[in-house]
Amino acid sequence: MRERLLKESQTPWRGLRRLVWFALFASAGLGLFTMLFRASAGNTIDLTDFAIQGSALLIFSGLLWFDRQRGGSGNG
Numbered sequence: 001m002r003e004r005l006l007k008e009s010q011t012p013w014r015g016l017r018r019l020v021w022f023a024l025f026a027s028a029g030l031g032l033f034t035m036l037f038r039a040s041a042g043n044t045i046d047l048t049d050f051a052i053q054g055s056a057l058l059i060f061s062g063l064l065w066f067d068r069q070r071g072g073s074g075n076g
Helices: 002-010 014-040 047-075
Strands: none
Touching: 014 047
16 A cells, blocks of 8 residues: 555656546547548548647657556556
């Protein structure tokens, strides 16, 4: 129990932070999927909008990855 409390004091709000990263990652993925679906239906999609959605997906997946890596290195 003591180790768990020490770990939580070193990384406060980690669970909430990872939940926010995942929600933003899912939102970016859904937005990119919607844009690809609209493009496949024949609608024109601005390339800058596509780049924004793609970069948001990469950024939030990177944040999830680095947060997982940082949290996993303290376990031993």
